[in-house]
Amino acid sequence: NGIVPAMPKVLLHHPVLSVEAGEEFVQSFKDAVDGTLGAPYVVVYEGSVADERIAARTGGYWCAMGMETIVDREGTHPVPTATWLQRMAPGAAATIAIGTCATWGGIPSADGNPTGAMSLMDFLGKDYRSAFGLPVINIPGCAPLGDNFTETVFAILLYLQGLGPLPTFDELGRPAWLFTETVHQGCSRAGYYEEGTFAEHYGDPECLVEIGCWGPVVNCNIVKRGALNHMGGCMAAGGICIACTMPGFPDKFAPFYKAPPGGIISTTISRSTGSVVRRLRRLSNRHANREVRWDKLGEVPSGWGHVEAQTPGLKMMEFFYKKWQNWGARKPGRRPGEEDRFWGVQRPGIPSDYIDSSVTEGPGHERH
Ligand code: SF4
Ligand code: SF4
The missing domain is CATH 3.40.50.700 (NADH:ubiquinone oxidoreductase-like, 20kDa subunit)
Structure with missing residues:
Protein backbone atom coordinates (compact mmCIF):
# COMPACT_ATOMS: atom_id res chain seq x y z
CA ASN A 1 0.00 0.00 0.00
CA GLY A 2 2.58 2.51 -1.09
CA ILE A 3 5.27 0.86 1.04
CA VAL A 4 6.55 -1.75 -1.41
CA PRO A 5 8.29 0.04 -4.32
CA ALA A 6 6.34 -0.11 -7.61
CA MET A 7 3.37 -1.77 -5.89
CA PRO A 8 0.14 -0.04 -6.92
CA LYS A 9 -2.09 1.19 -4.12
CA VAL A 10 -4.31 -1.68 -3.01
CA LEU A 11 -7.56 -1.32 -1.07
CA LEU A 12 -8.52 -4.47 0.78
CA HIS A 13 -12.20 -5.32 1.12
CA HIS A 14 -12.40 -8.29 3.45
CA PRO A 15 -15.38 -9.57 5.45
CA VAL A 16 -13.23 -9.81 8.60
CA LEU A 17 -10.55 -7.17 8.18
CA SER A 18 -12.51 -4.29 6.67
CA VAL A 19 -13.53 -1.45 8.94
CA GLU A 20 -16.85 -0.99 7.14
CA ALA A 21 -19.75 -3.27 8.02
CA ALA A 176 5.25 -22.45 -11.47
CA TRP A 177 8.26 -21.19 -9.54
CA LEU A 178 6.60 -22.21 -6.27
CA PHE A 179 4.93 -25.51 -7.11
CA THR A 180 7.11 -27.32 -9.65
CA GLU A 181 9.28 -29.17 -7.16
CA THR A 182 8.05 -31.85 -4.81
CA VAL A 183 8.19 -31.67 -1.04
CA HIS A 184 10.71 -34.51 -1.13
CA GLN A 185 13.09 -32.59 -3.42
CA GLY A 186 13.43 -29.87 -0.81
CA CYS A 187 13.02 -31.95 2.32
CA SER A 188 15.57 -31.72 5.10
CA ARG A 189 15.09 -35.48 5.68
CA ALA A 190 15.68 -36.55 2.07
CA GLY A 191 19.26 -37.59 2.91
CA TYR A 192 17.87 -40.24 5.26
CA TYR A 193 15.60 -41.53 2.51
CA GLU A 194 18.52 -41.79 0.14
CA GLU A 195 20.57 -43.69 2.73
CA GLY A 196 17.65 -46.00 3.45
CA THR A 197 16.96 -45.09 7.08
CA PHE A 198 13.37 -44.47 8.10
CA ALA A 199 11.51 -43.23 11.15
CA GLU A 200 9.43 -45.77 13.02
CA HIS A 201 7.83 -43.30 15.42
CA TYR A 202 6.97 -39.63 15.47
CA GLY A 203 9.89 -37.73 16.91
CA ASP A 204 12.47 -39.89 15.14
CA PRO A 205 14.83 -37.75 13.02
CA GLU A 206 14.78 -39.96 9.89
CA CYS A 207 12.60 -39.88 6.78
CA LEU A 208 8.90 -40.18 7.59
CA VAL A 209 7.70 -42.10 4.54
CA GLU A 210 7.01 -45.32 6.41
CA ILE A 211 4.73 -43.56 8.85
CA GLY A 212 2.68 -41.96 6.11
CA CYS A 213 4.60 -39.18 4.28
CA TRP A 214 3.49 -38.53 0.69
CA GLY A 215 6.19 -35.90 0.07
CA PRO A 216 7.85 -37.60 -2.94
CA VAL A 217 4.73 -37.11 -5.10
CA VAL A 218 3.45 -33.80 -3.78
CA ASN A 219 4.08 -30.33 -5.21
CA CYS A 220 4.74 -28.00 -2.30
CA ASN A 221 7.56 -25.73 -1.19
CA ILE A 222 6.89 -25.51 2.54
CA VAL A 223 10.08 -27.18 3.76
CA LYS A 224 12.25 -24.97 1.59
CA ARG A 225 10.40 -21.78 2.34
CA GLY A 226 9.28 -22.35 5.92
CA ALA A 227 5.76 -21.95 7.22
CA LEU A 228 6.07 -18.58 8.95
CA ASN A 229 8.88 -16.09 8.56
CA HIS A 230 10.93 -18.80 6.86
CA MET A 231 10.69 -21.06 9.90
CA GLY A 232 8.99 -24.41 10.42
CA GLY A 233 7.19 -26.42 7.78
CA CYS A 234 5.76 -29.91 8.04
CA MET A 235 8.88 -32.11 8.10
CA ALA A 236 10.91 -29.49 9.95
CA ALA A 237 8.28 -29.72 12.70
CA GLY A 238 8.23 -33.52 12.58
CA GLY A 239 5.03 -33.96 10.58
CA ILE A 240 4.32 -36.12 7.55
CA CYS A 241 3.05 -34.71 4.26
CA ILE A 242 -0.64 -35.46 3.79
CA ALA A 243 -0.58 -33.74 0.37
CA CYS A 244 -2.76 -30.81 1.36
CA THR A 245 -1.74 -28.76 -1.70
CA MET A 246 -2.82 -31.39 -4.21
CA PRO A 247 -5.94 -31.56 -6.40
CA GLY A 248 -6.42 -35.17 -5.24
CA PHE A 249 -6.48 -34.14 -1.57
CA PRO A 250 -7.90 -35.58 0.64
CA ASP A 251 -9.48 -38.66 -0.96
CA LYS A 252 -6.45 -39.82 -2.94
CA PHE A 253 -4.17 -39.64 0.10
CA ALA A 254 -6.42 -41.10 2.79
CA PRO A 255 -6.16 -42.86 5.13
CA PHE A 256 -3.53 -40.50 6.52
CA TYR A 257 -0.72 -41.80 8.72
CA LYS A 258 -0.44 -45.01 6.71
CA ALA A 259 2.60 -45.66 4.47
CA PRO A 260 1.83 -44.88 0.81
CA PRO A 261 1.79 -48.23 -1.05
CA GLY A 262 3.98 -46.84 -3.88
CA GLY A 263 6.70 -46.03 -1.36
CA ILE A 264 7.44 -49.72 -0.82
CA ILE A 265 9.35 -49.99 -4.12
CA SER A 266 11.57 -46.98 -3.61
CA THR A 267 12.18 -47.61 0.09
CA THR A 268 13.21 -51.20 -0.63
CA ILE A 269 15.67 -49.97 -3.26
CA SER A 270 17.07 -47.20 -1.09
CA ARG A 271 17.35 -49.63 1.86
CA SER A 272 19.57 -51.98 -0.14
CA THR A 273 21.69 -49.35 -1.90
CA GLY A 274 21.68 -47.17 1.22
CA SER A 275 23.15 -49.90 3.42
CA VAL A 276 26.28 -49.91 1.21
CA VAL A 277 26.46 -46.18 0.53
CA ARG A 278 25.92 -45.38 4.21
CA ARG A 279 28.92 -47.45 5.30
CA LEU A 280 31.21 -45.98 2.64
CA ARG A 281 30.15 -42.50 3.65
CA ARG A 282 30.90 -43.22 7.31
CA LEU A 283 34.47 -44.10 6.26
CA SER A 284 34.80 -40.88 4.27
CA ASN A 285 33.25 -38.98 7.14
CA ARG A 286 35.82 -40.39 9.57
CA HIS A 287 38.56 -39.41 7.13
CA ALA A 288 37.15 -35.90 6.75
CA ASN A 289 37.01 -35.55 10.53
CA ARG A 290 40.80 -35.64 10.87
CA GLU A 291 43.33 -32.92 10.18
CA VAL A 292 46.01 -33.87 7.65
CA ARG A 293 48.57 -33.25 10.40
CA TRP A 294 46.89 -35.90 12.59
CA ASP A 295 47.21 -38.43 9.80
CA LYS A 296 50.89 -37.59 9.41
CA LEU A 297 51.64 -37.82 13.11
CA GLY A 298 49.39 -40.82 13.72
CA GLU A 299 47.59 -39.32 16.69
CA VAL A 300 44.63 -37.04 17.37
CA PRO A 301 45.42 -34.64 20.23
CA SER A 302 41.84 -34.41 21.48
CA GLY A 303 41.19 -34.21 25.19
CA TRP A 304 37.52 -35.03 24.65
CA GLY A 305 37.84 -38.68 23.87
CA HIS A 306 39.90 -41.34 22.21
CA VAL A 307 39.94 -41.05 18.43
CA GLU A 308 41.12 -44.18 16.74
CA ALA A 309 44.19 -43.75 14.54
CA GLN A 310 44.06 -44.91 10.94
CA THR A 311 44.43 -48.64 10.51
CA PRO A 312 46.85 -49.75 7.75
CA GLY A 313 43.91 -50.96 5.65
CA LEU A 314 42.13 -47.65 5.98
CA LYS A 315 45.35 -45.81 5.22
CA MET A 316 45.72 -47.70 1.98
CA MET A 317 42.12 -47.08 1.04
CA GLU A 318 42.49 -43.38 1.69
CA PHE A 319 45.69 -43.30 -0.33
CA PHE A 320 43.94 -44.66 -3.40
CA TYR A 321 40.90 -42.51 -2.76
CA LYS A 322 43.11 -39.42 -2.70
CA LYS A 323 44.79 -40.49 -5.93
CA TRP A 324 41.39 -40.80 -7.56
CA GLN A 325 40.28 -37.46 -6.10
CA ASN A 326 43.28 -35.70 -7.63
CA TRP A 327 43.07 -37.55 -10.93
CA GLY A 328 43.25 -35.08 -13.82
CA ALA A 329 43.64 -32.12 -11.49
CA ARG A 330 46.60 -30.36 -9.98
CA LYS A 331 46.95 -31.33 -6.36
CA PRO A 332 46.84 -28.20 -4.25
CA GLY A 333 49.70 -27.34 -1.92
CA ARG A 334 53.44 -27.76 -2.21
CA ARG A 335 55.23 -29.37 -5.11
CA PRO A 336 56.04 -33.11 -4.96
CA GLY A 337 59.02 -33.77 -2.72
CA GLU A 338 58.40 -30.71 -0.54
CA GLU A 339 55.19 -31.83 1.16
CA ASP A 340 56.68 -33.12 4.36
CA ARG A 341 58.86 -30.20 5.31
CA PHE A 342 56.87 -28.75 8.16
CA TRP A 343 55.32 -31.75 9.91
CA GLY A 344 57.09 -31.24 13.27
CA VAL A 345 56.50 -33.88 15.92
CA GLN A 346 56.88 -31.42 18.79
CA ARG A 347 54.45 -28.68 19.64
CA PRO A 348 55.19 -25.30 18.00
CA GLY A 349 57.77 -23.31 19.87
CA ILE A 350 60.55 -25.87 19.41
CA PRO A 351 63.02 -24.18 17.01
CA SER A 352 63.72 -27.36 15.09
CA ASP A 353 60.14 -27.31 13.87
CA TYR A 354 60.88 -24.17 11.90
CA ILE A 355 64.14 -25.10 10.25
CA ASP A 356 63.75 -25.56 6.58
CA SER A 357 66.68 -27.57 5.38
CA SER A 358 65.69 -27.19 1.77
CA VAL A 359 66.52 -23.48 1.91
CA THR A 360 70.13 -22.79 0.85
CA GLU A 361 72.06 -21.73 3.90
CA GLY A 362 74.14 -18.60 3.75
CA PRO A 363 74.93 -15.44 5.71
CA GLY A 364 71.95 -14.54 7.88
CA HIS A 365 70.68 -18.15 7.98
CA GLU A 366 72.54 -19.30 11.08
CA ARG A 367 70.90 -22.07 13.07
CA HIS A 368 70.25 -21.52 16.75
S1 SF4 B 1 9.96 -37.08 5.20
FE1 SF4 B 1 8.66 -37.21 3.35
S2 SF4 B 1 9.36 -35.53 2.04
FE2 SF4 B 1 10.91 -35.84 3.60
S3 SF4 B 1 12.40 -37.25 2.72
FE3 SF4 B 1 10.91 -38.52 3.78
S4 SF4 B 1 9.37 -39.02 2.24
FE4 SF4 B 1 10.54 -37.30 1.44
S1 SF4 C 1 1.07 -31.48 4.26
FE1 SF4 C 1 0.61 -29.78 2.87
S2 SF4 C 1 1.92 -28.09 3.56
FE2 SF4 C 1 2.72 -29.98 4.47
S3 SF4 C 1 4.30 -30.63 3.05
FE3 SF4 C 1 2.42 -31.70 2.49
S4 SF4 C 1 1.49 -30.42 0.92
FE4 SF4 C 1 3.02 -29.16 1.94
Whole structure:
Protein backbone atom coordinates (compact mmCIF):
# COMPACT_ATOMS: atom_id res chain seq x y z
CA ASN A 1 0.00 0.00 0.00
CA GLY A 2 2.58 2.51 -1.09
CA ILE A 3 5.27 0.86 1.04
CA VAL A 4 6.55 -1.75 -1.41
CA PRO A 5 8.29 0.04 -4.32
CA ALA A 6 6.34 -0.11 -7.61
CA MET A 7 3.37 -1.77 -5.89
CA PRO A 8 0.14 -0.04 -6.92
CA LYS A 9 -2.09 1.19 -4.12
CA VAL A 10 -4.31 -1.68 -3.01
CA LEU A 11 -7.56 -1.32 -1.07
CA LEU A 12 -8.52 -4.47 0.78
CA HIS A 13 -12.20 -5.32 1.12
CA HIS A 14 -12.40 -8.29 3.45
CA PRO A 15 -15.38 -9.57 5.45
CA VAL A 16 -13.23 -9.81 8.60
CA LEU A 17 -10.55 -7.17 8.18
CA SER A 18 -12.51 -4.29 6.67
CA VAL A 19 -13.53 -1.45 8.94
CA GLU A 20 -16.85 -0.99 7.14
CA ALA A 21 -19.75 -3.27 8.02
CA GLY A 22 -23.21 -4.09 6.73
CA GLU A 23 -24.51 -2.24 3.69
CA GLU A 24 -21.49 0.06 3.65
CA PHE A 25 -19.16 -2.93 3.36
CA VAL A 26 -21.14 -4.59 0.57
CA GLN A 27 -21.47 -1.38 -1.46
CA SER A 28 -18.02 -1.63 -3.08
CA PHE A 29 -18.82 -5.19 -4.21
CA LYS A 30 -22.03 -3.94 -5.78
CA ASP A 31 -20.12 -1.13 -7.46
CA ALA A 32 -17.69 -3.66 -8.90
CA VAL A 33 -20.56 -5.71 -10.31
CA ASP A 34 -22.26 -2.59 -11.73
CA GLY A 35 -19.01 -1.33 -13.28
CA THR A 36 -19.06 1.87 -11.20
CA LEU A 37 -16.11 1.13 -8.93
CA GLY A 38 -13.84 3.40 -10.93
CA ALA A 39 -10.80 1.14 -10.52
CA PRO A 40 -9.74 -2.37 -11.53
CA TYR A 41 -10.38 -5.04 -8.92
CA VAL A 42 -9.02 -8.48 -8.15
CA VAL A 43 -11.20 -11.23 -6.67
CA VAL A 44 -9.49 -13.35 -4.03
CA TYR A 45 -11.72 -16.23 -3.05
CA GLU A 46 -11.11 -18.49 -0.09
CA GLY A 47 -13.13 -21.64 0.55
CA SER A 48 -14.83 -24.01 -1.83
CA VAL A 49 -17.90 -22.95 -3.78
CA ALA A 50 -20.93 -24.79 -2.45
CA ASP A 51 -23.70 -25.84 -4.77
CA GLU A 52 -26.41 -23.43 -3.69
CA ARG A 53 -29.05 -25.35 -5.62
CA ILE A 54 -28.91 -28.05 -2.95
CA ALA A 55 -29.54 -25.57 -0.14
CA ALA A 56 -32.19 -23.73 -2.14
CA ARG A 57 -34.29 -26.90 -2.28
CA THR A 58 -35.12 -26.37 1.37
CA GLY A 59 -35.21 -22.58 1.14
CA GLY A 60 -31.76 -22.08 2.67
CA TYR A 61 -28.24 -21.18 1.59
CA TRP A 62 -24.73 -22.47 2.38
CA CYS A 63 -22.65 -19.33 2.41
CA ALA A 64 -23.68 -15.74 1.83
CA MET A 65 -22.53 -12.15 2.13
CA GLY A 66 -24.94 -9.19 2.25
CA MET A 67 -28.65 -9.01 1.49
CA GLU A 68 -30.68 -8.00 -1.54
CA THR A 69 -34.25 -7.90 -2.71
CA ILE A 70 -35.36 -10.40 -5.30
CA VAL A 71 -38.08 -9.77 -7.87
CA ASP A 72 -41.34 -11.57 -7.03
CA ARG A 73 -40.14 -12.40 -3.53
CA GLU A 74 -40.87 -10.56 -0.34
CA GLY A 75 -38.24 -8.96 1.86
CA THR A 76 -34.48 -9.14 1.52
CA HIS A 77 -32.49 -12.32 0.99
CA PRO A 78 -28.90 -13.36 1.61
CA VAL A 79 -26.65 -13.21 -1.46
CA PRO A 80 -24.68 -16.47 -1.74
CA THR A 81 -20.94 -16.02 -2.15
CA ALA A 82 -21.22 -18.24 -5.23
CA THR A 83 -23.50 -15.58 -6.73
CA TRP A 84 -21.00 -12.85 -5.92
CA LEU A 85 -18.33 -14.90 -7.61
CA GLN A 86 -20.45 -15.47 -10.68
CA ARG A 87 -21.17 -11.74 -10.93
CA MET A 88 -17.72 -10.39 -10.14
CA ALA A 89 -15.31 -12.86 -11.77
CA PRO A 90 -15.90 -11.81 -15.42
CA GLY A 91 -15.08 -8.15 -14.73
CA ALA A 92 -12.15 -8.81 -12.39
CA ALA A 93 -8.62 -8.03 -13.52
CA ALA A 94 -7.71 -11.39 -12.03
CA THR A 95 -9.44 -14.08 -9.98
CA ILE A 96 -7.26 -15.78 -7.40
CA ALA A 97 -8.23 -18.92 -5.52
CA ILE A 98 -6.42 -19.11 -2.20
CA GLY A 99 -6.21 -22.33 -0.23
CA THR A 100 -6.98 -25.88 -1.29
CA CYS A 101 -10.77 -25.57 -0.81
CA ALA A 102 -10.87 -22.74 -3.35
CA THR A 103 -8.27 -24.23 -5.70
CA TRP A 104 -9.39 -27.87 -5.80
CA GLY A 105 -12.47 -28.23 -3.59
CA GLY A 106 -10.45 -29.52 -0.63
CA ILE A 107 -11.96 -31.20 2.41
CA PRO A 108 -15.54 -29.95 1.79
CA SER A 109 -15.55 -31.78 -1.54
CA ALA A 110 -14.18 -35.02 -0.06
CA ASP A 111 -16.09 -38.26 -0.44
CA GLY A 112 -19.68 -37.65 0.59
CA ASN A 113 -19.65 -33.92 -0.19
CA PRO A 114 -23.03 -32.92 1.22
CA THR A 115 -22.81 -29.34 -0.03
CA GLY A 116 -21.74 -30.21 -3.57
CA ALA A 117 -18.57 -28.21 -2.89
CA MET A 118 -16.25 -27.49 -5.80
CA SER A 119 -13.26 -25.39 -6.74
CA LEU A 120 -13.33 -22.02 -8.52
CA MET A 121 -12.06 -23.70 -11.67
CA ASP A 122 -14.91 -26.20 -11.50
CA PHE A 123 -17.42 -23.44 -10.81
CA LEU A 124 -16.28 -20.95 -13.45
CA GLY A 125 -15.38 -23.53 -16.08
CA LYS A 126 -12.56 -24.06 -18.53
CA ASP A 127 -13.42 -21.06 -20.69
CA TYR A 128 -13.36 -18.53 -17.89
CA ARG A 129 -11.03 -15.59 -18.46
CA SER A 130 -10.71 -12.46 -16.35
CA ALA A 131 -11.06 -9.00 -17.89
CA PHE A 132 -7.27 -9.11 -18.43
CA GLY A 133 -7.50 -12.51 -20.10
CA LEU A 134 -6.31 -14.71 -17.22
CA PRO A 135 -7.82 -18.04 -16.17
CA VAL A 136 -8.21 -18.70 -12.43
CA ILE A 137 -4.92 -18.39 -10.54
CA ASN A 138 -4.50 -21.11 -7.93
CA ILE A 139 -2.48 -20.88 -4.72
CA PRO A 140 -3.19 -24.14 -2.91
CA GLY A 141 -2.38 -25.22 0.62
CA CYS A 142 -4.24 -26.11 3.78
CA ALA A 143 -3.43 -23.59 5.07
CA PRO A 144 -1.62 -21.94 2.15
CA LEU A 145 1.75 -20.33 2.80
CA GLY A 146 1.28 -16.62 3.35
CA ASP A 147 4.52 -15.86 1.51
CA ASN A 148 3.36 -17.85 -1.53
CA PHE A 149 0.21 -15.77 -1.63
CA THR A 150 1.69 -12.31 -1.13
CA GLU A 151 4.51 -13.00 -3.58
CA THR A 152 2.09 -14.15 -6.29
CA VAL A 153 -0.31 -11.26 -5.72
CA PHE A 154 2.59 -8.84 -5.90
CA ALA A 155 3.82 -10.33 -9.19
CA ILE A 156 0.30 -10.22 -10.65
CA LEU A 157 -0.27 -6.63 -9.57
CA LEU A 158 2.99 -5.59 -11.21
CA TYR A 159 1.83 -7.31 -14.39
CA LEU A 160 -1.58 -5.64 -14.25
CA GLN A 161 0.19 -2.29 -13.83
CA GLY A 162 2.27 -3.00 -16.92
CA LEU A 163 5.41 -2.98 -14.77
CA GLY A 164 6.35 -6.63 -14.99
CA PRO A 165 5.92 -9.76 -17.10
CA LEU A 166 3.09 -12.19 -16.52
CA PRO A 167 4.47 -14.64 -13.96
CA THR A 168 4.83 -18.25 -15.10
CA PHE A 169 1.98 -20.55 -14.16
CA ASP A 170 1.76 -24.30 -14.67
CA GLU A 171 -1.08 -26.01 -16.55
CA LEU A 172 -3.23 -25.92 -13.41
CA GLY A 173 -2.72 -22.22 -12.80
CA ARG A 174 -0.24 -22.63 -9.93
CA PRO A 175 2.71 -20.23 -9.72
CA ALA A 176 5.25 -22.45 -11.47
CA TRP A 177 8.26 -21.19 -9.54
CA LEU A 178 6.60 -22.21 -6.27
CA PHE A 179 4.93 -25.51 -7.11
CA THR A 180 7.11 -27.32 -9.65
CA GLU A 181 9.28 -29.17 -7.16
CA THR A 182 8.05 -31.85 -4.81
CA VAL A 183 8.19 -31.67 -1.04
CA HIS A 184 10.71 -34.51 -1.13
CA GLN A 185 13.09 -32.59 -3.42
CA GLY A 186 13.43 -29.87 -0.81
CA CYS A 187 13.02 -31.95 2.32
CA SER A 188 15.57 -31.72 5.10
CA ARG A 189 15.09 -35.48 5.68
CA ALA A 190 15.68 -36.55 2.07
CA GLY A 191 19.26 -37.59 2.91
CA TYR A 192 17.87 -40.24 5.26
CA TYR A 193 15.60 -41.53 2.51
CA GLU A 194 18.52 -41.79 0.14
CA GLU A 195 20.57 -43.69 2.73
CA GLY A 196 17.65 -46.00 3.45
CA THR A 197 16.96 -45.09 7.08
CA PHE A 198 13.37 -44.47 8.10
CA ALA A 199 11.51 -43.23 11.15
CA GLU A 200 9.43 -45.77 13.02
CA HIS A 201 7.83 -43.30 15.42
CA TYR A 202 6.97 -39.63 15.47
CA GLY A 203 9.89 -37.73 16.91
CA ASP A 204 12.47 -39.89 15.14
CA PRO A 205 14.83 -37.75 13.02
CA GLU A 206 14.78 -39.96 9.89
CA CYS A 207 12.60 -39.88 6.78
CA LEU A 208 8.90 -40.18 7.59
CA VAL A 209 7.70 -42.10 4.54
CA GLU A 210 7.01 -45.32 6.41
CA ILE A 211 4.73 -43.56 8.85
CA GLY A 212 2.68 -41.96 6.11
CA CYS A 213 4.60 -39.18 4.28
CA TRP A 214 3.49 -38.53 0.69
CA GLY A 215 6.19 -35.90 0.07
CA PRO A 216 7.85 -37.60 -2.94
CA VAL A 217 4.73 -37.11 -5.10
CA VAL A 218 3.45 -33.80 -3.78
CA ASN A 219 4.08 -30.33 -5.21
CA CYS A 220 4.74 -28.00 -2.30
CA ASN A 221 7.56 -25.73 -1.19
CA ILE A 222 6.89 -25.51 2.54
CA VAL A 223 10.08 -27.18 3.76
CA LYS A 224 12.25 -24.97 1.59
CA ARG A 225 10.40 -21.78 2.34
CA GLY A 226 9.28 -22.35 5.92
CA ALA A 227 5.76 -21.95 7.22
CA LEU A 228 6.07 -18.58 8.95
CA ASN A 229 8.88 -16.09 8.56
CA HIS A 230 10.93 -18.80 6.86
CA MET A 231 10.69 -21.06 9.90
CA GLY A 232 8.99 -24.41 10.42
CA GLY A 233 7.19 -26.42 7.78
CA CYS A 234 5.76 -29.91 8.04
CA MET A 235 8.88 -32.11 8.10
CA ALA A 236 10.91 -29.49 9.95
CA ALA A 237 8.28 -29.72 12.70
CA GLY A 238 8.23 -33.52 12.58
CA GLY A 239 5.03 -33.96 10.58
CA ILE A 240 4.32 -36.12 7.55
CA CYS A 241 3.05 -34.71 4.26
CA ILE A 242 -0.64 -35.46 3.79
CA ALA A 243 -0.58 -33.74 0.37
CA CYS A 244 -2.76 -30.81 1.36
CA THR A 245 -1.74 -28.76 -1.70
CA MET A 246 -2.82 -31.39 -4.21
CA PRO A 247 -5.94 -31.56 -6.40
CA GLY A 248 -6.42 -35.17 -5.24
CA PHE A 249 -6.48 -34.14 -1.57
CA PRO A 250 -7.90 -35.58 0.64
CA ASP A 251 -9.48 -38.66 -0.96
CA LYS A 252 -6.45 -39.82 -2.94
CA PHE A 253 -4.17 -39.64 0.10
CA ALA A 254 -6.42 -41.10 2.79
CA PRO A 255 -6.16 -42.86 5.13
CA PHE A 256 -3.53 -40.50 6.52
CA TYR A 257 -0.72 -41.80 8.72
CA LYS A 258 -0.44 -45.01 6.71
CA ALA A 259 2.60 -45.66 4.47
CA PRO A 260 1.83 -44.88 0.81
CA PRO A 261 1.79 -48.23 -1.05
CA GLY A 262 3.98 -46.84 -3.88
CA GLY A 263 6.70 -46.03 -1.36
CA ILE A 264 7.44 -49.72 -0.82
CA ILE A 265 9.35 -49.99 -4.12
CA SER A 266 11.57 -46.98 -3.61
CA THR A 267 12.18 -47.61 0.09
CA THR A 268 13.21 -51.20 -0.63
CA ILE A 269 15.67 -49.97 -3.26
CA SER A 270 17.07 -47.20 -1.09
CA ARG A 271 17.35 -49.63 1.86
CA SER A 272 19.57 -51.98 -0.14
CA THR A 273 21.69 -49.35 -1.90
CA GLY A 274 21.68 -47.17 1.22
CA SER A 275 23.15 -49.90 3.42
CA VAL A 276 26.28 -49.91 1.21
CA VAL A 277 26.46 -46.18 0.53
CA ARG A 278 25.92 -45.38 4.21
CA ARG A 279 28.92 -47.45 5.30
CA LEU A 280 31.21 -45.98 2.64
CA ARG A 281 30.15 -42.50 3.65
CA ARG A 282 30.90 -43.22 7.31
CA LEU A 283 34.47 -44.10 6.26
CA SER A 284 34.80 -40.88 4.27
CA ASN A 285 33.25 -38.98 7.14
CA ARG A 286 35.82 -40.39 9.57
CA HIS A 287 38.56 -39.41 7.13
CA ALA A 288 37.15 -35.90 6.75
CA ASN A 289 37.01 -35.55 10.53
CA ARG A 290 40.80 -35.64 10.87
CA GLU A 291 43.33 -32.92 10.18
CA VAL A 292 46.01 -33.87 7.65
CA ARG A 293 48.57 -33.25 10.40
CA TRP A 294 46.89 -35.90 12.59
CA ASP A 295 47.21 -38.43 9.80
CA LYS A 296 50.89 -37.59 9.41
CA LEU A 297 51.64 -37.82 13.11
CA GLY A 298 49.39 -40.82 13.72
CA GLU A 299 47.59 -39.32 16.69
CA VAL A 300 44.63 -37.04 17.37
CA PRO A 301 45.42 -34.64 20.23
CA SER A 302 41.84 -34.41 21.48
CA GLY A 303 41.19 -34.21 25.19
CA TRP A 304 37.52 -35.03 24.65
CA GLY A 305 37.84 -38.68 23.87
CA HIS A 306 39.90 -41.34 22.21
CA VAL A 307 39.94 -41.05 18.43
CA GLU A 308 41.12 -44.18 16.74
CA ALA A 309 44.19 -43.75 14.54
CA GLN A 310 44.06 -44.91 10.94
CA THR A 311 44.43 -48.64 10.51
CA PRO A 312 46.85 -49.75 7.75
CA GLY A 313 43.91 -50.96 5.65
CA LEU A 314 42.13 -47.65 5.98
CA LYS A 315 45.35 -45.81 5.22
CA MET A 316 45.72 -47.70 1.98
CA MET A 317 42.12 -47.08 1.04
CA GLU A 318 42.49 -43.38 1.69
CA PHE A 319 45.69 -43.30 -0.33
CA PHE A 320 43.94 -44.66 -3.40
CA TYR A 321 40.90 -42.51 -2.76
CA LYS A 322 43.11 -39.42 -2.70
CA LYS A 323 44.79 -40.49 -5.93
CA TRP A 324 41.39 -40.80 -7.56
CA GLN A 325 40.28 -37.46 -6.10
CA ASN A 326 43.28 -35.70 -7.63
CA TRP A 327 43.07 -37.55 -10.93
CA GLY A 328 43.25 -35.08 -13.82
CA ALA A 329 43.64 -32.12 -11.49
CA ARG A 330 46.60 -30.36 -9.98
CA LYS A 331 46.95 -31.33 -6.36
CA PRO A 332 46.84 -28.20 -4.25
CA GLY A 333 49.70 -27.34 -1.92
CA ARG A 334 53.44 -27.76 -2.21
CA ARG A 335 55.23 -29.37 -5.11
CA PRO A 336 56.04 -33.11 -4.96
CA GLY A 337 59.02 -33.77 -2.72
CA GLU A 338 58.40 -30.71 -0.54
CA GLU A 339 55.19 -31.83 1.16
CA ASP A 340 56.68 -33.12 4.36
CA ARG A 341 58.86 -30.20 5.31
CA PHE A 342 56.87 -28.75 8.16
CA TRP A 343 55.32 -31.75 9.91
CA GLY A 344 57.09 -31.24 13.27
CA VAL A 345 56.50 -33.88 15.92
CA GLN A 346 56.88 -31.42 18.79
CA ARG A 347 54.45 -28.68 19.64
CA PRO A 348 55.19 -25.30 18.00
CA GLY A 349 57.77 -23.31 19.87
CA ILE A 350 60.55 -25.87 19.41
CA PRO A 351 63.02 -24.18 17.01
CA SER A 352 63.72 -27.36 15.09
CA ASP A 353 60.14 -27.31 13.87
CA TYR A 354 60.88 -24.17 11.90
CA ILE A 355 64.14 -25.10 10.25
CA ASP A 356 63.75 -25.56 6.58
CA SER A 357 66.68 -27.57 5.38
CA SER A 358 65.69 -27.19 1.77
CA VAL A 359 66.52 -23.48 1.91
CA THR A 360 70.13 -22.79 0.85
CA GLU A 361 72.06 -21.73 3.90
CA GLY A 362 74.14 -18.60 3.75
CA PRO A 363 74.93 -15.44 5.71
CA GLY A 364 71.95 -14.54 7.88
CA HIS A 365 70.68 -18.15 7.98
CA GLU A 366 72.54 -19.30 11.08
CA ARG A 367 70.90 -22.07 13.07
CA HIS A 368 70.25 -21.52 16.75
S1 SF4 B 1 9.96 -37.08 5.20
FE1 SF4 B 1 8.66 -37.21 3.35
S2 SF4 B 1 9.36 -35.53 2.04
FE2 SF4 B 1 10.91 -35.84 3.60
S3 SF4 B 1 12.40 -37.25 2.72
FE3 SF4 B 1 10.91 -38.52 3.78
S4 SF4 B 1 9.37 -39.02 2.24
FE4 SF4 B 1 10.54 -37.30 1.44
S1 SF4 C 1 4.30 -30.63 3.05
FE1 SF4 C 1 2.42 -31.70 2.49
S2 SF4 C 1 1.07 -31.48 4.26
FE2 SF4 C 1 2.72 -29.98 4.47
S3 SF4 C 1 1.92 -28.09 3.56
FE3 SF4 C 1 3.02 -29.16 1.94
S4 SF4 C 1 1.49 -30.42 0.92
FE4 SF4 C 1 0.61 -29.78 2.87
